[in-house]
Amino acid sequence: xxxxxxxxxxxxxxxxxxxxxxxxxxxxxxxxxxxxxxxxxxxxxxxxxxxxxxxxxxxxxxxxxxxxxxxxxxxxxxxxxxxxxxxxxxxxxxxxxxxxxxxxxxxxxxxxxxxxxxxxxxxxxxxxxxxxxxxxxxxxxxxxxxxxxxxxxxxxxxxxxxxxxxxxxxxxxxxxxxxxxxxxxxxxxxxxxxxxxxxxxxxxxxxxxxxxxxxxxxxxxxxxxxxxxxxxxxxxxxxxxxxxxxxxxxxxxxxxxxxxxxxxxxxxxxxxxxxxxxxxxxxxxxxxxxxxxxxxxxxxxxxxxxxxxxxxxxxxxxxxxxxxxxxxxxxxxxxxxxxxxxxxxxxxxxxxxxxxxxxxxxxxxxxxxxxxxxxxxxxxxxxxxxxxxxxxxxxxxxxxxxxxxxxxxxxxxxxxxxxxxxxxxxxxxxxxxxxxxxxxxxx
Amino acid sequence: xxxxxxxxxxxxxxxxxxxxxxxxxxxxxxxxxxxxxxxxxxxxxxxxxxxxxxxxxxxxxxxxxxxxxxxxxxxxxxxxxxxxxxxxxxxxxxxxxxxxxxxxxxxxxxxxxxxxxxxxxxxxxxxxxxxxxxxxxxxxxxxxxxxxxxxxxxxxxxxxxxxxxxxxxxxxxxxxxxxxxxxxxxxxxxxxxxxxxxxxxxxxxxxxxxxxxxxxxxxxxxxxxxxxxxxxxxxxxxxxxxxxxxxxxxxxxxxxxxxxxxxxxxxxxxxxxxxxxxxxxxxxxxxxxxxxxxxxxxxxxxxxxxxxxxxxxxxxxxxxxxxxxxxxxxxxxxxxxxxxxxxxxxxxxxxxxxxxxxxxxxxxxxxxxxxxxxxxxxxxxxxxxxxxxxxxxxxxxxxxxxxxxxxxxxxxxxxxxxxxxxxxxxxxxxxxxxxxxxxxxxxxxxxxxxxxxxx
Numbered sequence: 001x002x003x004x005x006x007x008x009x010x011x012x013x014x015x016x017x018x019x020x021x022x023x024x025x026x027x028x029x030x031x032x033x034x035x036x037x038x039x040x041x042x043x044x045x046x047x048x049x050x051x052x053x054x055x056x057x058x059x060x061x062x063x064x065x066x067x068x069x070x071x072x073x074x075x076x077x078x079x080x081x082x083x084x085x086x087x088x089x090x091x092x093x094x095x096x097x098x099x100x101x102x103x104x105x106x107x108x109x110x111x112x113x114x115x116x117x118x119x120x121x122x123x124x125x126x127x128x129x130x131x132x133x134x135x136x137x138x139x140x141x142x143x144x145x146x147x148x149x150x151x152x153x154x155x156x157x158x159x160x161x162x163x164x165x166x167x168x169x170x171x172x173x174x175x176x177x178x179x180x181x182x183x184x185x186x187x188x189x190x191x192x193x194x195x196x197x198x199x200x201x202x203x204x205x206x207x208x209x210x211x212x213x214x215x216x217x218x219x220x221x222x223x224x225x226x227x228x229x230x231x232x233x234x235x236x237x238x239x240x241x242x243x244x245x246x247x248x249x250x251x252x253x254x255x256x257x258x259x260x261x262x263x264x265x266x267x268x269x270x271x272x273x274x275x276x277x278x279x280x281x282x283x284x285x286x287x288x289x290x291x292x293x294x295x296x297x298x299x300x301x302x303x304x305x306x307x308x309x310x311x312x313x314x315x316x317x318x319x320x321x322x323x324x325x326x327x328x329x330x331x332x333x334x335x336x337x338x339x340x341x342x343x344x345x346x347x348x349x350x351x352x353x354x355x356x357x358x359x360x361x362x363x364x365x366x367x368x369x370x371x372x373x374x375x376x377x378x379x380x381x382x383x384x385x386x387x388x389x390x391x392x393x394x395x396x397x398x399x400x401x402x403x404x405x406x407x408x409x410x411x412x413x414x415x416x417x418x419x420x421x422x423x424x425x426x427x428x429x430x431x432x433x434x435x436x437x438x439x440x441x442x443x
Numbered sequence: 444x445x446x447x448x449x450x451x452x453x454x455x456x457x458x459x460x461x462x463x464x465x466x467x468x469x470x471x472x473x474x475x476x477x478x479x480x481x482x483x484x485x486x487x488x489x490x491x492x493x494x495x496x497x498x499x500x501x502x503x504x505x506x507x508x509x510x511x512x513x514x515x516x517x518x519x520x521x522x523x524x525x526x527x528x529x530x531x532x533x534x535x536x537x538x539x540x541x542x543x544x545x546x547x548x549x550x551x552x553x554x555x556x557x558x559x560x561x562x563x564x565x566x567x568x569x570x571x572x573x574x575x576x577x578x579x580x581x582x583x584x585x586x587x588x589x590x591x592x593x594x595x596x597x598x599x600x601x602x603x604x605x606x607x608x609x610x611x612x613x614x615x616x617x618x619x620x621x622x623x624x625x626x627x628x629x630x631x632x633x634x635x636x637x638x639x640x641x642x643x644x645x646x647x648x649x650x651x652x653x654x655x656x657x658x659x660x661x662x663x664x665x666x667x668x669x670x671x672x673x674x675x676x677x678x679x680x681x682x683x684x685x686x687x688x689x690x691x692x693x694x695x696x697x698x699x700x701x702x703x704x705x706x707x708x709x710x711x712x713x714x715x716x717x718x719x720x721x722x723x724x725x726x727x728x729x730x731x732x733x734x735x736x737x738x739x740x741x742x743x744x745x746x747x748x749x750x751x752x753x754x755x756x757x758x759x760x761x762x763x764x765x766x767x768x769x770x771x772x773x774x775x776x777x778x779x780x781x782x783x784x785x786x787x788x789x790x791x792x793x794x795x796x797x798x799x800x801x802x803x804x805x806x807x808x809x810x811x812x813x814x815x816x817x818x819x820x821x822x823x824x825x826x827x828x829x830x831x832x833x834x835x836x837x838x839x840x841x842x843x844x845x846x847x848x849x850x851x852x853x854x855x856x857x858x859x860x861x862x863x864x865x866x867x868x869x870x871x872x873x874x875x876x877x878x879x880x881x882x883x884x885x886x887x888x889x890x891x892x893x894x895x896x897x898x
Binding site: 010011012014015016019037038039041042043045046048049050052053094125126127128129130131132133134 | 460461462463466467468470471472475493494495497498499501502504505506508509547548550579581584587589590
């Protein structure tokens with residue numbers, strides 16, 4: 001449930017949506033965490049009024065990163081959770097994201113059930129003596145997440161290296177926890193954009209252009225590695241010690257390269273249709289098996305459970321590990337990357353050097369969503385030589401590269417991703433498709 | 444879904460039953476409309492002890508934030524404290540979350556304008572007009588403001604009272620008193636307030652649970668426990684507050700409830716004895732106020748029932764003291780033009796301290812009247828017809844027709860008034876003796892029943 005605050009997303013909608021969740025759960029307790037955005041507090045109060053009036057007890061985590069909420073929900077034996085924050089989306093946007101009792105995103109069946117309640121506008125409403133209570137989750141419980149994080153990685157190996165790490169928290173919900181993070185991993189952490197001000201210092205998507213601040217101080221501070229996170233710690237990108245900003249596409253392959261090596265062959269890995277071929281190559285390198293799903297963490301996490309995969313992740317810079325929390329966790333992605341450096345005794349540049357590289361071009365094409373579906377479908381006739389996968393939008397695959405076109409769920413645009421061995425090819429193909437689409441739209 | 448017939452949107456705010464009519468969405472819409480009405484500034488939010496107060500507060504805060512207001516949360520406080528805080532913090536408005544004397548399943552929003560008074564009839568109509576517009580006009584994130592929290596609101600309120608009374612005299616007197624807080628906001632503040640005035644204090648219903656263990660109206664039948672406490676501990680006086688701390692009833696040292704009207708009579712007597720001036724009371728107020736005022740050569744003006752109607756006239760006439768006798772609401776504009784049980788307690792203590800007389804003695808010196816009241820179910824249109832009929836029938840009596848009809852006889856009066864908050868018509872009568880009052884009630888009841896049934 002996403003929207004522009006004021007225009008689409010207002011407290012009345014938030015109340016309706018939270019009431020639908022409250023009605024869906026009927027009773028029990030719900031963890032609520034917000035990100036640092038200015039409007040998140042308004043959404044919290046709206047959701048809190050709605051949930052308590054459905055008789056749900058609210059456990060409020062305050063400003064909390066998505067992975068912490070994924071963790072706290074089963075940890076506190078809650079019946080569900082609500083994340084209030086827009087993650088990677090630009091300033092002015094916000095969202096309400098419901099989570100299941102195990103801390104994962106609701107799967108499509110549960111989402112359908114929730115939406116049916118929402119559309120019916122028939123919500124549970126309790127009399128005064130059955131209203132839910134609100135309590136604040138204390139710091140100790142949040143510390144429990146970091147203890148858990150420490151248990152998932154080789155802290156001894158990491159801390160022995162005494163790494164200097166620069167991390168850009170995008171003034172987001174990771175910002176209040178930099179000290180806990182540094183203590184957990186035993187690293188010298190230099191946080192930037194770590195003020196919970198609600199003002200985004202740059203686009204919250206961890207694209208290379210968002211990394212210029214980290215990049216500019218890597219060398220002067222002699223950092224071993226740098227990270228750029230989105231505002232809720234569900235996505236991240238890496239900057240190497242040689243000063244190369246890696247595409248967020250490579251966060252997952254770097255983690256996968258290490259984890260698959262550590263756990264041996266025949267492991268299963270989940271990614272989406274639109275992620276880089278690098279991950280296919282890495283999985284092949286370690287004798288693993290790759291499964292592809294729709295875009296979105298919910299689909300990834302679901303498939304992971306289904307096939308008992310060890311890892312899941314997306315090209316947007318998200319990583320989920322079996323045994324970790326049930327959603328993308330970039331604290332963990334960071335910790336695993338550091339463990340890879342420590343255990344293999346490699347620099348971040350050497351880690352990146354192990355990856356087969358492709359060139360990816362990501363573009364958006366403005367297009368009202370009603371029109372987009374038929375336009376993309378039309379393109380099939382123009383590429384008779386490509387293998388077509390129609391799963392989540394269309395993916396056209398050639399032997400040397402691919403193009404994916406997907407109607408964005410969150411904005412009225414078509415998202416285009418094009419990947420080839422060379423940048424020129426990738427750009428050239430993207431340009432051709434854009435031209436085709438624009439011509440079709442003008443017809 | 445059940446038809447929501449228990450929602451009341453009126454000049455005194457938005458009232459409803461939690462779990463039925465007063466839904467989070469409705470509360471948020473009203474709070475947002477109010478925020479738009481007063482503009483993007485500070486809005487003080489306080490609430491009483493009702494268990495639903497927390498949920499309502501969240502919904503109010505969401506509504507205010509979404510239109511760019513800055514909610515200033517002052518926690519669980521008496522309703523007059525909210526009004527005083529609006530003035531003290533220069534806020535552009537306030538919302539008191541309280542259903543006052545309604546039973547526990549009710550809650551309500553009461554709106555306070557930038558003047559730090561409740562919205563009057565015209566302002567309330569303007570707010571409703573904004574609420575009824577299809578687009579509330581939520582702000583975008585750029586104009587959002589943060590929440591502010593204050594925990595000194597009652598301290599400010601108390602200081603304002605202490606600055607205006609002779610605290611030393613009261614302390615020196617060292618009174619022994621009892622107070623019944625009705626499990627309301629008084630439970631948090633009354634003991635300390637009275638102790639700081641040097642009183643030895645006995646409390647009943649002194650847990651701020653909001654689950655009222657006695658009827659929330661401070662009428663005689665609800666004050667049994669207070670009466671016992673007063674008698675057992677030989678207190679001079681017993682104070683009975685309502686859940687949100689704006690109204691006060693009294694119990695004498697014999698443990699007898701003296702009637703809600705006498706809180707106001709005593710306060711008027713005390714203030715006029717120090718400084719004669721005008722008095723404004725609502726039409727449902729005892730004639731004893733008029734008699735007391737006359738003894739100081741002062742006149743009494745009558746207003747419509749409802750706090751804002753009384754304070755409005757008080758500000759226009761410059762009256763320092765006034766109130767609503769019918770519900771134990773004393774308004775002393777020197778502290779703030781609002782009903783305030785803490786002011787009332789302070790004035791009565793000061794009166795005893797300065798005059799050196801005991802409570803029972805003061806009470807005996809006041810003119811004695813007996814008041815009775817009843818209500819009859821009656822649709823609004825029918826109620827107006829009844830009023831018109833009575834106006835015609837008693838055209839040769841002295842009549843006040845500002846709010847229903849009050850028929851004044853020598854030494855007695857009858858008030859017939861359609862209610863603002865319920866579909867009933869109210870009948871009150873006052874006379875020098877219980878027999879006379881009962882007789883008036885009987886006569887008028889017959890008239891009303893005849894007319895109400897005619898429909």
